[in-house]
Amino acid sequence: MKKRSKKKEYAPGVVLLAAGILMIIMGVLRTEHATVLLKAVNICMECIGIG
Amino acid sequence: MGKGVHKYRHWFQAAWFALTNGYAKGFLEGKIYTGPSKMICVPGLNCYSCPGALSSCPIGSLQAVLGSQKFSFSCYIFGFLMAFGALFGRLICGWMCPFGLVQDLLYKIPVFRKRKTLPGHRYLRYLKYGILVIFVLILPAVVVNVVGMGSPWFCEYICPSGTLFGGIPLVAMNEGLRSAARFRFAWKVALLLVIVIGSIKISRPFCKYLCPLGAIYGLFNPISLYRFHVDENACTKCGACEKACTMAIKVWEQPNSMECIRCGDCKAACPHKAITSTLEELKKH
Numbered sequence: 001m002k003k004r005s006k007k008k009e010y011a012p013g014v015v016l017l018a019a020g021i022l023m024i025i026m027g028v029l030r031t032e033h034a035t036v037l038l039k040a041v042n043i044c045m046e047c048i049g050i051g
Numbered sequence: 052m053g054k055g056v057h058k059y060r061h062w063f064q065a066a067w068f069a070l071t072n073g074y075a076k077g078f079l080e081g082k083i084y085t086g087p088s089k090m091i092c093v094p095g096l097n098c099y100s101c102p103g104a105l106s107s108c109p110i111g112s113l114q115a116v117l118g119s120q121k122f123s124f125s126c127y128i129f130g131f132l133m134a135f136g137a138l139f140g141r142l143i144c145g146w147m148c149p150f151g152l153v154q155d156l157l158y159k160i161p162v163f164r165k166r167k168t169l170p171g172h173r174y175l176r177y178l179k180y181g182i183l184v185i186f187v188l189i190l191p192a193v194v195v196n197v198v199g200m201g202s203p204w205f206c207e208y209i210c211p212s213g214t215l216f217g218g219i220p221l222v223a224m225n226e227g228l229r230s231a232a233r234f235r236f237a238w239k240v241a242l243l244l245v246i247v248i249g250s251i252k253i254s255r256p257f258c259k260y261l262c263p264l265g266a267i268y269g270l271f272n273p274i275s276l277y278r279f280h281v282d283e284n285a286c287t288k289c290g291a292c293e294k295a296c297t298m299a300i301k302v303w304e305q306p307n308s309m310e311c312i313r314c315g316d317c318k319a320a321c322p323h324k325a326i327t328s329t330l331e332e333l334k335k336h
Contacts, residue, residue, distance in 0.1 A: 012274040013137045020134030027127020032116050033090040036127065039115035040089035040099035040107040043228075046207040047100045047111060048218030049239035050231050 057315030060145065064152035067095075072149065072216070077102030081224025092128065094135045095148035096264050098210070100217035102224075110187060110264050111206050111213070118191035118201030136271030140278070144258055144265050145312035150212040151258060157250035158297070167254050167299045175260050176310060182209065183263035205263060207235070211243040254297035258312065269309035277313070277329050279306035285325035295320030302326060 027033065071093045074084040084105055092109040099107045109132055116125035135143060144151050158165070169175055186205040195201045206213050218239060222228050249256040258265050272278075281303050292302035295316040300308045302317040306326065318326045327335075 010276060013271075013276040016133055016137035016271070016274065017276065020130045020132070020137055023126045023130025023133060025130075027125065027130055030122070030126060032122060032125055032127035035116050035119050035121065036092070036107055036112045037087065037090035039112065040104075041083070041085040043083055043221065044098075044100040044111065044203070044206065044213075044217070045231075046203050047098050047210065047213040048221055048228070049207070049214060049236035050218075050222075050228060050233075 057319055060314060061152065061155060063146055064149075064155070067147050068149045068152060071095075071097060071105055072101055072103035074103045074105055077104075078220065081221055083221075092131050093147070094139070094143040096150050096210070096212045096262065097148075098206075098213040098217040100213065100221065102217075102220050104216075108212075110210070111203055114187055114191040114201075114203035114205060117188065118195070118203060120199045123192060132267050133271075136268050136275065138276050139268075140272040140275030140307075140313070141265060141268045141309075141311060142275075142277050142313040143268055144262075145314040148258075148264075149216060151255065151312070153215065153247075154250040154255045154257060157247060158254050160251050163252040165254070166252060167297055168259065169253060169256065172259070172299065178260045179262055179266040182261055183266045187263045208238070209242065209261065211239070211246045211257060214239040214243045255312070259298065259310070265312075272309050272311055273307045275307075279311070279313070279318075280327050280329075280332060281306045282323075282325045282327070285323045286321075287323060287325075289322065291320045291322055292317035292326060 077083055081102065083100055083102055086105070088105050089099060089107050092107045092112055094109065096110060097104060097106070097108050099111055109128055113125055113128040113132075116122050116128055182205065186209060190204040191201040193201070194204075218236065222232050222236065246257050253259075279302070286303050288303050293300065296302055297314070297316065298308075298310045298312055300310055300317075302311075303325075305311075313328075315328075318328070
C-alpha cells in the first residue's frame with residue numbers, strides 16, 4: 001500500500017521529466033539550440049546594461 | 052542531500068561556480084567564451100556574458116529564443132526548465148546558482164540586525180511571478196523592432212547577476228565597452244547595489260522577491276523527484292525548523308513549499324530527525 005502511494009507521489013515528477021526531455025529533443029530538431037548559441041557567443045550588450 | 056551534506060553547501064556552490072565559469076582566459080582578456088558548450092544551459096542564473104561562462108543562462112536563452120524572428124515558443128528551453136525542475140525543483144537555487152552564493156555570503160557579514168523577510172513578504176513573494184510573466188515571457192516576444200526581434204527585457208533592466216558577473220568585469224576590462232556605458236549601465240549597477248546591501252540585512256532578497264528562474268523552479272517544488280518528507284509520528288511541531296529556515300517556511304506544514312531552496316538547514320535543526328530528503332528515503336528502503 002505504502003509503495004503504491006509512493007509511486008503516485010513521484011508519478012507527476014517522472015511524467016514532467018520525460019516531457020521535458022522530449023521537448024528538449026523537439027527544440028534541437030527545430031534548431032533552437034543554434035539561436036541560443038548565436039546569442040551566447042556574442043557579448044550580450046543588454047545583459048551588461050549597454051545595448 | 053544527506054543529513055551532514057548541507058554543511059558543505061557553500062563549498063559545493065563555489066565549486067559549481069568554478070566548474071561552470073572556468074574560462075580563466077576570459078577574465079584575463081575581458082572576452083567571453085565562444086565554444087559549442089554555450090548551446091547548453093546551466094540550471095542556475097548564470098549570465099552567458101560572464102567572461103568565465105562555459106554555457107548559457109536559461110532565462111537569457113529563453114528571452115533570446117522568444118525574441119528571435121524564427122520562434123515564438125521555445126521547446127528547447129521550456130523542456131530544459133521542465134526537466135531540471137521535475138528532477139530538483141529549487142534545489143538548484145540553493146546549490147547551483149552563483150548569485151545565490153553571493154547573497155548567502157553577504158548575509159553572513161555581521162553588520163545590521165538580520166531579518167528573514169521584508170514587511171509584506173506574504174504578498175511581495177509573488178512579485179517574481181509578475182517579473183517572469185511580464186519581463187521574460189511577454190515583453191521579449193511582443194515588443195519587437197522593425198526586423199521582428201525582441202529584447203531580453205529582464206536582462207536589460209533587472210538582472211543583477213548579469214551586471215555583477217558580466218557587466219562589471221567586461222566594462223572594467225574593455226575600453227570600448229567602458230566608453231559605451233551610460234544611463235542603463237548606471238541603473239543596473241544601482242539596482243545591483245540595492246540588492247547587495249539588501250542581502251546583507253535580508254536573506255536572499257533577490258531569490259525571494261525578484262528571480263524569475265526561482266519562480267519557475269518553485270512551481271516544480273511540490274512535485275519534483277527530490278523533495279522533503281516530514282515524519283508525522285516524529286514531528287512535535289516545535290518550530291525549530293521554521294526558526295532555522297532563512298526562507299521563512301513552516302517546514303512541518305509545507306516541506307515542499309514553492310519558496311524552499313532545499314538548503315537543508317531545517318533538517319539539521321530538527322531535534323527529532325523528522326525531516327528527510329528523497330535520497331535518505333531511498334537509502335532506507
